[in-house]
Amino acid sequence: MSDNVTQQHYNFAFLDEGAKREIRRTILKAVAIPGYQVPFGSRELPIGRGWGTGGLQITLAIIGKQDILKVIDQGSDDSVNAVSIRKLVTATTAVATTTDTQAATLIQSRHRIPEEKLRNDQILVLQVPNPEPLRAVSPKETISRNLHADAEYSGIWLRLYEGIVKFGRTVTGADHPVMVADRYVMNPSPIPKFDNPKLHQAECLYLFGAGREKKIYAVPPHTEVVSLAFEDYPFTVEDVKGRACRLCGATNVYFDEIIDSVTNERYFQCSDSGFCGKRRKRMEVMSGESSAADSNS
């Protein structure tokens, strides 16, 4: 595919300039109203609609020739969809790519925020399947827009409460709703609850793109982001205690659970593959140095 794209001389970053400008204007509005979903004329892209086209449109609209891009899916740089998205962006922009979170200026991600803390010169673009936290309250856009306008979120609180009544504790998984800047309730995209605290008072800019639902929203740096919870049932993240990555030994990170098809053994490894790879490399260098020191003695 990349051969075809370059041969046919598509515009820089695929979209026509008018579309990119429109998306950038939408992003500016989103940044100005943290957590508010700004509608936009979402364009069709050569990857599946529902496979990250919202995030990808943001990436294509803001990427410049100097940017260094990282694309991850479920934390992994090498997951098929991350590969496919990276390929499309590089084929139409020729920007440099990296798997190192710290080296990237622009990161597009599905379902994860990287383990390494992001800086104020970095932007994280998250792909969003369902932008509307009120969708479970009402399937209708006309109703949910009014509820947002009135900051009427009792439907969401009620659902959280009902979960507690039924199961004795909060039962939300990924995409646990957050209150942004004390005004808008927002879906953080299906990141695990483990990643929710990273949105709060962050250094970097978070941009959220929902292509199919045609909405863009943002969490600017240093914004209050509070995961919804009750005083007596506080917000808790997924339990990672007692687990360590079998490759790099990391603890207190989010894990993929892997079942060995031969031994049926269950083990864990870092969901953030760039982070894990970097730790292993560092360990190799260190053990290499120490073995070199050994042979010298």
Add this chain to the structure above:
Amino acid sequence: MAYVAVTGGQEAIEESIRLLKYYRTDGEADLEIVALQEKMKLLIDKVISEAGLYAPAYAALALKQCEGCLEEAVFILRAYRSTLTRNHYSKGMDGANMRVIRRISAAFKDIPGGQVLGPTYDYVHRLLDFGLRNESRESIAKWREEYNQQVEGIETYAFPRVSDILRQEGLLEEVAEDRTEPFDVTLNKLPFPTPRSARLQTMARADAGYISGLAYSSLRGFGSVHPTVGELRTGWLAVEVPYILDEEQTIFVGEILVTEVETFVSAEKKTGQEHDELRVGIGYGCVFGRNDTKAISMSILDRALSIEGTAPVNDEEFVLLHGDCLERSGFISHLKLPHYVTFQSKLDQVRKKQEG
């Protein structure tokens, strides 16, 4: 390991793409793009209609590229469309000026200009024609030459609309003239409630199966629209854009083939008296190419969306948000992507519960 893998995504994709090419080029017979365009006209019509891009040659190319998959071809054209700069909006076109190839009315036997069946499969017996297996180039050429001689001198006309008869009699529901600029669904998110122009555009690009399935549900009883096809016409419309130096003048840029339908339904006119009066209301449908079913279905839904009711077809968010080929197939197919992170989060909940 599986398709995600810890590593290996890149190689897996490349191998898959190579395999696709192997499947696409399978077999001895060649597939000429121009043959696809000329001989698979109705398939091409569906592709350009759902893509919202009147480009039969590109549609043929797209079909070759994706082994003839309708939704893939639509997908390719839509994505291509995103790379094109929008330079002009065409002038409004009037179906009454259509260079008609087919035109029927189920409401009146005799209509001004007469009924013209044109090319339709409606009255063909759907028998598998084994003779086509040995159809030769020579026999086709001969047949076409004779046919052309027979029809020589027969002119095509533009016809007045059937609904004009009712309008003159004052039987049509009164609809205020609407001169507002049409909404553009390709550049904006649908607002709700939607302007009618946005509804019609959305349905014109929607999946034909979805549109006719919904219209069918309304006919069967989930809704109350019982229409009569007042007029169905297929033909060529001239596309003109304003001349940039003189807005009064226009430039002819080409012709498009469309199917246009007006269905008649009974409508009430509030009189303020004891009894309301009956009027004839109109539902409108217009789609690229020759596609009677989609155009009629669209006209039924147009009507259903403009009246109050509790059926699915009366709910514009339900009707308009679920029929786009790309959005529908894109979101369903995304379920094939890995969901390890979210599922792990879900598992965490289930396990906590078990541990009590």
